[in-house]
Amino acid sequence: MRVLLAGGGSAGHTSPLLATADALRRLDPATEVTCLGTREGLEARLVPEAGLPLEIVPRVPLPRRPGPDLLRTPTRLRAARAAALAVVDRVRPDVVVGFGGYVSVPAYLAARRRGVPIVVHEGNAIPGVANRLGARMTRHVATSFPGTALPHAVCTGLPVRRLISTMDRAALREEALSAFGLRDDLPTLLVTGGSQGAARINAAVSGAAPALAAAGVQVLHVVGPKHDLDVASGEVPYVVRRYVDRMDLAYAAADAVLCRSGSNTVTEVSGVGLPAVYVPLPIGNGEQALNARPVVNAGGGLLVSDEALTAEWVAASVPGLLTDAARLREMGAAARGVIPLDADEKLARMVLDAGAASGGPGR
Numbered sequence: 001m002r003v004l005l006a007g008g009g010s011a012g013h014t015s016p017l018l019a020t021a022d023a024l025r026r027l028d029p030a031t032e033v034t035c036l037g038t039r040e041g042l043e044a045r046l047v048p049e050a051g052l053p054l055e056i057v058p059r060v061p062l063p064r065r066p067g068p069d070l071l072r073t074p075t076r077l078r079a080a081r082a083a084a085l086a087v088v089d090r091v092r093p094d095v096v097v098g099f100g101g102y103v104s105v106p107a108y109l110a111a112r113r114r115g116v117p118i119v120v121h122e123g124n125a126i127p128g129v130a131n132r133l134g135a136r137m138t139r140h141v142a143t144s145f146p147g148t149a150l151p152h153a154v155c156t157g158l159p160v161r162r163l164i165s166t167m168d169r170a171a172l173r174e175e176a177l178s179a180f181g182l183r184d185d186l187p188t189l190l191v192t193g194g195s196q197g198a199a200r201i202n203a204a205v206s207g208a209a210p211a212l213a214a215a216g217v218q219v220l221h222v223v224g225p226k227h228d229l230d231v232a233s234g235e236v237p238y239v240v241r242r243y244v245d246r247m248d249l250a251y252a253a254a255d256a257v258l259c260r261s262g263s264n265t266v267t268e269v270s271g272v273g274l275p276a277v278y279v280p281l282p283i284g285n286g287e288q289a290l291n292a293r294p295v296v297n298a299g300g301g302l303l304v305s306d307e308a309l310t311a312e313w314v315a316a317s318v319p320g321l322l323t324d325a326a327r328l329r330e331m332g333a334a335a336r337g338v339i340p341l342d343a344d345e346k347l348a349r350m351v352l353d354a355g356a357a358s359g360g361p362g363r
Contacts, residue, residue, distance in 0.1 A: 001028065001355045004091055006036040006084075006107035007099030008043030009059075011194065012123050015264050016343075017043070017099050018050050019159035020121075023348035031352070034091050036084065036107050043103075055091070057083040059102050077105065084110035095119060095355035097347075104130040112137050117354045121347055122148055123158055123263040125290035140354045142347050144263050144339075145294065156350070157343030158267040163248050165341035169272055172252035179249050180220050180239050187322040190254035190274075192222040194262055199227065200306055201279060205258060206231050207311025208318065209238055215319030220253055255328055256321060258314075261292035261303075270295045271341040275331035277318065282306040300335025 005021055007013035017035065024031045035052050037043035038059040047054040058080045084106035088096070096111035097119040098104035104120075108130070111118050118138040122131045125145040135141045135150040143150060144158035177184050189212065193201045202223050205212075212219060213236040220239050223229045231238045244250050251257075251272050259265050261278040269276050278301050280288035295301045302321075304313065321327065340346075 001030070001095075001352065002032045002034070002091060002093045003351060003355060004034050004036055004055075004088065004093035004096045004107070004111075005099070006096060006103045007101055008035075008037035008041035008047075008103050009101045011042055012262050012264050013099045013101045013103075014041065014043045014046050015161065016121065016123060016159040016347075018046065018052075019161050019344040020097065020347050020351070021050070021052055022162065023159065023344035024351060027345065027348050028352060034087075034093070036087060036103055038102060041102070055087040057087070057103060057106050077109075080106035081109045081113075085113060088114050088116060093355075095351055097121065097351055098131065098134050099123065100128045100131045102130075104134060108134040108137055117357070119347075119351050119354050120150070121156075121159075122150060122153075124148075124287040125263075125293070126285050126287035140350055142343075142350060144267065144343070145291065154350075156346040157340040158263050159344035159347055160264065160268055160271065160341060162344070164251070164268050164272065165344070167248045167252065167272060169252045169274075172249060176249040176252035179246070180241075180253055182218055182220065182237050182239060182253055186216050186218045186236060187255040187325075187328075188218050188220060188253050189318065189322055190220050190222075190250055190257045190259075192250075192257070192259045192265070193224055194260045194265060196224050196226065198224070198260055198279075198281075200309060201258065201260070202227055202229055204309045204311050204314050208314035211315035212236070212319055212322075213238070215323055217319055217322045220250060222250065256331075258318065261288040263291050266291045266295060267339050267341070267343075270300055270335040270339050273332040273336035275321070275328050275335060276301040277321075278303050279306055279309050295335050295338045298334045298338045300331050300338060 007017040021033045035047045088110045095117045119140040120134040121142045139152045141153045142156040143153045146155045218237040229240045256275045258277040261280045278292035296303045
């Protein structure tokens with residue numbers, strides 16, 4: 001079977017795409033997977049690194065407000081649709097899978113034009129423009145969170161990497177602490193603003209570094225590839241990294257996480273049983289707050305607005321949490337039971353079923 005996976009631009013689209021590709025090949029090694037992306041997104045690096053072929057279409061931003069970009073969208077979309085049609089004609093997929101974002105709209109339009117079945121996966125609690133369109137073209141719709149308003153939706157969860165979904169935090173902890181130069185007798189706060197980092201989070205936590213150190217809380221702070229941070233690290237370590245390839249080790253070293261609440265972050269952090277302070281990105285349509293809400297309601301995390309996250313708030317609130325081992329255990333157990341970590345295989349089976357029933361051009 002031939003499968004075309006469309007998604008990219010951010011880790012929120014690229015990571016579940018790669019996890020699904022891996023699951024497809026595990027379930028049926030004969031499956032031929034091709035990815036559709038842009039030259040500008042993370043997929044341009046991550047897809048080839050995963051050993052998958054990447055076809056390119058032009059990037060088409062989907063403005064949410066009136067303006068010059070909105071006027072240029074139809075012309076851009078026609079060019080991207082033509083490029084996607086050329087890919088579909090060349091690859092001849094049995095099924096096209098979209099994960100939302102810039103790439104998915106031309107992929108959906110090309111698939112519909114050629115009569116190829118479509119599978120839609122929506123990563124956020126509130127669906128984006130691309131997947132609202134795609135869901136109107138198919139009955140094969142999967143969501144990461146329950147209650148997402150899309151027709152025919154089945155909640156599968158968000159596909160995440162097997163490196164994360166199968167990890168044993170306790171077994172990895174000694175290796176993880178050693179890898180980052182952290183102590184084994186102190187609680188660890190992992191701080192991350194996502195794949196690009198978050199200036200607000202970086203400033204708030206680094207500003208509270210003296211209070212964290214005074215409480216005996218060590219920090220592993222992933223600031224993002226475009227950010228710099230200079231924090232003195234004394235007897236209580238404050239480790240700064242721009243980027244971490246082995247997030248399984250970062251999670252294994254951590255006792256709690258302070259982070260954004262993109263769907264991938266919420267799924268991974270809660271799935272491995274880590275308590276979290278979620279700080280939703282204050283732009284978009286509010287989906288990040290809704291992503292975290294099921295975990296927070298279950299008692300597995302705290303929700304703090306971007307505006308409220310200051311160095312003073314971190315100093316007043318985080319040390320007490322990190323030094324309360326019983327509370328951390330309770331929150332971790334609550335988080336672990338909220339979001340499933342087998343979404344990669346659930347979605348892969350949906351894709352294989354849709355393709356097998358299609359009698360499409362690749363068969």
